[in-house]
Amino acid sequence: MLDSASLRIAVRRDPQTVEDLRSTTVSDDPVQRRDLILLERARSGDLDAFNDLVTCYQDHLYALVVRMVPDRDQAADAVQEAFFSAYRNLESFRGGSVRSWLSRICVNAAMDAQRARKRRPAYPYPELDDESWQPPAGEDADPVRTTLGAERSRVLADAMTRITNDQRTAIVLFDIEGYDYAEIADMTGVSLGTVKSRIHRGRLALRGMLEDRMELFRG
């Protein structure tokens, strides 16, 4: 349940301080402790340990990147490149959260992919027809609610692909990943004010595109 929305929001409300992120002391968090052990073993040449880290985080990181780079193939390539980069740069890990470290590498890879995409635009957004955008439905789920939820996700994901790359990146990192403004500014290399502006303007742009479909969200 590490990836649950509620936990992400909790993380955002109580962001780690810079000192926490840089800390190299042993963490009380078992997940963090496991990650640090795996990373240390990977540093000493244990490929299986690194691949265990990949297995732990590849779903989450792909979900992050595919929202920033809506082309699924390019997103997959960016994630693969990010793991290559992480493996090459194991020595550069300074302590703190392994998950955050990997996320930052993936965000950089995604932004590189966005720039490459801008230079060589491909057929946009094949994932819009993909069933995986629909939320999983339990057996006892209300079919109307499920359908509404699926339609809401579809139109929102569609609108997300039509805002600017910068706005989408900021919104994904803030609303979905739960990073705070300062962390996003650090990750994307822009000022705090720019991050805020991108998030607010991006939401306004989404609202402009979804104005006729807002009943899906209000229901």
Next chain:
Amino acid sequence: MTNRTERGPAAHAGHDPLLIAQYAADDLDPRDRATAEALVNSCTECAELASDLRLIARATAALPETARPRDFTLSPEQAARLRRSGWRGFGQRLGLGWIRTDVGRTLAAGLTTLGLAGLLIGVVPGQLASSGGAAPPQTVGKSVDNAGGGGAAQPLATGRDQVASAGAAASAAPSVAAPEYPYGPQVDTTGEGPHASEPYSVESAPSGAPMADGRMQYTPPPASQPNYLLFASLVALTGGVALFAVRRISAG
């Protein structure tokens, strides 16, 4: 902006949507927040916009994850290639991994700074002196400093009979810093010397041994000293730039 009596789309068109977006995200200072609250309370469209923005933010956070299309674990061949590839692998085999750490960055920055500072100290005063504009006054009493070489600041020898070599400077730049050379009129700040107001010449310049008339004999200047400061600065600057270059290459 608006007041509480404004109603309808026409009034809403003049309202600032960015302010409402900031209000919806609870991202305003108290003064702007009061302004936004007044807008939201008086304008139906602004209230609807704020509500919609909150709903969109909530729905964005709840977007379902997309299933990944493939497994991203590394094969042993990929790992071996990544470990060995390029300058990074070469540097690691040479034990130069520390260059990419903070120690390497600090060392590179320090060496570059030292090199630039050394060049600044060692070269710029010489350039200023040779241009004749900003050379510091170097005449104290009847003393004459070594005016040769690059013109770098040298400690002055004080006392009326202490004269350093000036011949090299005379041949190198006789007309530039003439007032400070022993050939020009010297200002006798003590007012004591018999030659206080006489110009010196190479032949008559006082030097190590007294001549029959009591003046000092001229001796040729010593060979110019190598500029250690300049050399060390260049070495430091080159080292710093090289470290930065290695860090840059190995980060690729």
